[in-house]
Amino acid sequence: MGPMIVEFGLGTSLRRGDYTQAAERAVRAALWRNSINLAEYMGVAKEDMVIEVRIGCVQPDAVEVDVLAAAFPYGQTSFVVEKGGLDVVRPEGTGNPTVMAQAALIVSVDASERPLEAT
Template sequence: MPKTRLLTEFGIGSSLRHRDYTAAARRALQDALWRNSINLAELFGQPKEAMIIDVEIAAPDPDAVDTTALADIFPYGQVTVTAHKGGLDVPRPDGGTPTVIVNAAINVSLNLEPAK
């Protein structure tokens, strides 16, 4: 059965003082998820574990994002987290540690039979 994307959610998160890219990414994922309660798998008669969840993180330093820790946010589904170059490091006027802004996109898919 082909993988069919059914839903995309977006979020933004920040780390104001610690330049913690993983914390900012976690906040971006929470921003995307916490406003929604979508029972997508059940709508298609599938268990929640069947959901294929592809997460894209955009951070100024993608290598500093702990993608394994971010996968723990999702209580079910087959989760893949990938970090890419993006987001912002916002300089502070006093020259201190920059504020970090990270973006997240969550794509949810299921393996479905094609419509006939």
């Protein structure tokens, strides 16, 4: 079982400086702007998809992973939150920065038990 699909998303928190919100928006962008129908194609249950979620943002420790996990309707998820993304300081130099986070969803399935189709 190896990676079969990689989906990407970008999320922002424009005013609140909320790293979890930006990361959740990045995850949702990767999920809902793209159609992940790998399970159906491979003949396995959606719940059997293994999804490695990698998040990049300036303050990785500020991301609440349990909030991100709730965004997934199915699949077995794991999370890595690391330094990346971008904080954009406001022109006036005060207040929260605009936070940008990136998400990569690396999707795998174990299709070894899938019966071969007759050709």
